[in-house]
Amino acid sequence: MSKWMVYAKKADFKAIAARYGIDQVIARIIRNRDVCTNEEIDMYLGGDISSMHDAHLLKDADKAADIIIDKINHRKHIRIVGDYDIDGVCSVTILLKGLKKAGADVDYTVPDRIADGYGINENIINHAIEDGIDTIVTCDNGIAAIPQINYAKDNNMTVIVTDHHDIPFKEENGEKVFLESDADAIVNPKQKECKYPFKMLCGATVAYKLIEIIYERLNLNPEDLNEYRQLAAIATIGDVVDLEDENRVLVKFGLSTLKNTKNTGIRALVDACQIDIASLSSYHIGFVIGPCLNAGGRLETARHAVSLLLEENPGEARAKAEKLRSLNEERKDMTEKEAAKAIDMVENTELINDNVLVVYLPECHESVAGIIAGRVKEYFYRPTFVITDAAEGAKGSGRSIEGYNMFEEITRCGYLLNKFGGHPMAAGISLDKENIDEFRWQLNHNQKLTKEQLTPVTWIDVPMPLGYAGFPLIEQLKLLEPFGKGNEKPVFADKNLRVRQASIIGKNRNVLKMVLEDANAYSYDAIMFRADSMNVPKREQNISIVYYPSINEFNGKKTIQFVVTEWK
Incomplete structure (x- = not known):
């Protein structure tokens, strides 16, 4: 379970709110993103291509x-x-x-x-x-x-x-x-x-x-x-670089203009993935379109994706887009199986005692090693390398946590590697198989991670009563989009909420639906996705939640629904 921390960054939120005509909650969130000066706020809220x-x-x-x-x-x-x-x-x-x-x-x-x-x-x-x-x-x-x-x-x-x-x-x-x-x-x-x-x-x-x-x-x-x-915006989202400064400006431009893109290949891929191009979001690019563009290079050749983006014939583009979509489905199946194997290996071997995980999966397709490393890193919250057999020796991909500069750490072990590269949060390596155990030992010997660094932290932007999240504020939250690394979706929290109803629903029995009541006896609908059926709050229990307010529209009627990410 993560540790909950509240940002305590200071600013004159009242003055910022008055200057920009925004709620003080929005002003506080902007400051939490380290956007401080008037020039930075101007670019954050109103930056366009001319601001690059x-x-x-x-x-x-x-x-x-x-x-x-x-x-x-x-x-x-x-x-x-x-x-x-x-x-x-x-x-x-x-x-x-x-x-x-x-x-x-x-x-x-x-x-x-x-x-x-x-x-x-x-x-x-x-x-x-x-x-x-x-x-x-x-x-x-x-x-x-x-x-x-x-x-x-x-x-x-x-x-x-x-x-x-x-x-x-x-x-x-x-x-x-x-x-x-x-x-x-x-x-x-x-x-x-x-x-x-x-x-x-x-x-x-x-x-x-x-x-x-x-x-x-x-x-x-x-x-x-x-x-x-537009292509640079897609890459900015897909490569998970920080959505700050001009990256954010570029992505905003891309998302607002892609609905009118002249690129036949992009249109075909959006159609193949059954996405309405008019409502294309950073989520669609990061989790649907992007993985398809990556799938060619993972399982066959990246030429498939380049060829699609260069294609001008709509019929040819449709066929190429469908090919990439199909490859991505194959990649997803492969990833699920190998990720489960990796997690089981850590939990049931001496690896569980390591602060830096080095998981050797010899039969895993090397193209999905990075994705699996990310899954294992999230599951155990430790820097993780997944290494697979390659044509010559072994290859691996790493994904890191805050406080552990992966590129610098592998540089210190460079003498064990045939080739390596990357940045603080991710890296790629190749090495001889006989060096895998020594690589693991050296990484763990050199690391200085503390218990605090190995505990995930949920940073709360604003502790805010559910009753404050009305339609006007939710509408203003759109000013903060697009969300992603470096400009994370805002996190709110409320406490002492009485559980009036709680039940697990959905085809996969992994959605928690709740009715929560505050101290003033007002009731609120809440929902939690990817919920654990073994961890459902009891009726009449008091809980604290981390949440994001959203608008749910059904049969033409709009209601506020609180999406819960954690509860205690």
């Missing part, structure tokens, strides 16, 4: 644009090297469409998850040499591919890196020494010398920024940029 930061501030972005335009003018063959996930797929599509509009002789490749692993490698470079490629442009990868890029340079290739992952480093005398390849230009806001004011872009947005500069230089039709922004 200047692409020219990205280190090497102008240099990369100059190189690419020169290559276009001299008819040099350019190859884009992407990644196999949603961010990589969207990045490739943005660069390919943008560079073709700019007149480039350009094609693309994406690594095979099993044969190639993550990012650019010597095999991809050798194919490029054979094909007479002059210039490689990476997207959503490349920052850590130092020997690979140096190999390309040794073979007289021009290399431009666009990426958003953490800069690799080594430790010397307790100091971080950041590493860098010999690429001709490196566009990544996380570079120490980069003056870009926001560091948490996804790979597709970095690619978009580069295309934006090229469009500006060549005076191309700026209307095209809307489609690229």
